[in-house]
Amino acid sequence: MSGGEAFLLKKLNKWAWDMSTSFSGVGCAESAALSLQSAARSFLANSRITRMSKSHVVLKHTCEINPDCQEVLAQTYGNCNFSDILSLDLTRQTFYCTTHKKMCNVPQRTDASRPVCIFFSAMGLRQGTNAVGFATHQAYYERVAPHQDVIIVENVPEYQENTVMGCLPGGNRVWRMKSIRLDPGVLGLPTARARVFMIIYKYNKVQWNPKFHLETLTEHLCSQVVMSAESYFWKKVSIPKQLSEAEERNLRDYHKLCPGLMVMDLSQYPKNGRGRGNTVDGCMCTLTTSSGRIYGEAKHRVLHGEELLSTHVLPVTATQARKAGAPKLALGTIKDTSQAKMAGNAMSVPCIGLIIMAAIMGLERV
Template identity: 40%
Template sequence: MARDVDPVRFRSIADTYKWASLFLERVATCFGQDWLTQRLARWSWNLSTCFTGVGCAEQAAISLQNAAAKYAPGCGVAIKSAIEIDKACQDVLLSTYGPEHPGQCIFEDITKIDLVHQRTCYCQRHHKMCELQPQSGEGNMAEWLQGPVCIDYSMMGKRQGQHGKYHQTHVSYFSNMKASKNSILLIENVTEYEEALVKKELGPAWTLVSTRMDPRCLGLPCSRARVFIVGWKVQEIRWTAPFALSSFVGALCSKVVMNAGDYYWMKSLPQTMLTPSAADNLEAYKKMYPKFKYPDLTQSCKNGRARGETKDGCLPTLTTHTGQLYSQEMKRYLHPHEALSSHCLPVTAKQAKISSSPKLELEDACKTAQIRFAGNAMSVPCVGAVLLCCALALQKV
């Protein structure tokens, strides 16, 4: 697939929620609508997710499915289950995806090593023990999408001495993967996570491909570099597309024309009354790091830990504690809903309509929890780009 020459797909935050239809239009331009229609018509997955936050993978799959209906009505995914550590995330999953996907099981934290090999677990939706592993339906392929706990593999985790906390639990999942009816595996994690680990654990029965991606590659004004690893069982699945994963992602690349300030879209919010320590930190930023228009006031610049927008003016990678990104123009912190929108997670009815996916039900989640959601989230368009590539490229033997 050829790259566009400095294309611009997103000129506003509202535009970013159109990513699914825009990606499909790009593929149709490259290969023709007939080719796209034929490929989408066979897209039929049972999708289960593990540690993907407040439904980032679900949002990507639903948006793609609804956008793809223009080309091949009836194609797409059946969302089967989600495993999530965070109780607040579980509550959002239950309330957000219940009406449209009542069959989706929501499982509790199973990171304890003695629970990893269970065939069943207590389901929060159905209030009974349900099967953990997805079952391949008639004519369907079973897709398992997971975001292993990042801290084990990140540089921050290594600095804090936390490397290995969940490592053995994560490795144990691979034995389940080999024995399950899953045909396809998709892993998202920090860029330090190595494909070699997956290759070692799954063995020669699986083929792996990977790519590194940042939302800025796709034209979004936010940073979140991640590695995406796709695996499939060689006896069941084959790659039939005339492109590689990395070249497919490259063809979706777009020029960034927005900046971090565009994410402060809630114009009616009042200015933030800073605490004395935060106000002192802000003054220090102004003197020591005047380049930052959006300093992170959770980081004391006096200690040499200054943090703000990226060098290209985009929103920095959000963390679970990034609740004080301060706009010097707006004189307020980034709102949790604005932080979630940087992942293209719909937090308003308008955003949900544009993306053709459910609005996150956040009424019962406090602001601290919502910031944690944003720090743990996946970029929905990045996940969507990889899911779309898999839907077009992977076929049953």
């Protein structure tokens, strides 16, 4: 057994991850954590360790305001959800829970978050900390962070480390940070979604192992993209959805102004030949909450909501769930348009999974 494998087995055999999420979406971080747990248990079961692992994930609660996302979270994971980050005060004992429709106890420790990105995104408002809605970020860090030892933040590349440190109570006197820019394409997925990930920790409670390097882990997991954006058209759709007149017009202009695209976003007009479609290496363009009409030339239809969610490796079928080791998203009666918006606001499960794994491997209790 190599030294690296022994180190990995030792960590896997004792870790426990009590995780809650804010700005939770449809549970990308939860799905990633449960997939890691499944993989860890399988790995340990096939090792020579005689004493079985105590590794486990405990999902504490979510904080999500979107009603459709609340429904999916409740039916998929079943843990408590508290809807509004602006009213979340963890010094209180109970909050109204949208999952159980009653007052529920609030756990006093959470570990993962996802502050909204639209204020900073190049495709969003571009207002940064001047946006009125930035209060949601400040509320999260000020009200929730004091109860945490570890925070994982995912946001657009424009989101700066000093923005986070400026909001954290105590700033760099209390907190330390490891950050990295990741794109699903680095891990072999045909999807563009560049994001910055930050592992933030209270250095008087946990410290980073100096022998463990986040960049090295990422290099080991790098993979070449062998599929393309067209690979996401996997559902058997008997009757393709009709395009609106505006979408038909956009499609004709895409053919004229942006020839050669495999997929194209018909919700966007290809002005000056700069429409939104697959990247130069054939990957799916970065999804937004308004890009639910991704048209494929080969299939002559738009991507279904479940297909859009699957671009993030969220399990939407029983087969996908079994292979991922995470629950199938309980989409129920959620409309296709709502599913598309969820996908535009989601994280890449493999990317957040890599960061969660790095936190487990790199952090040690003081």
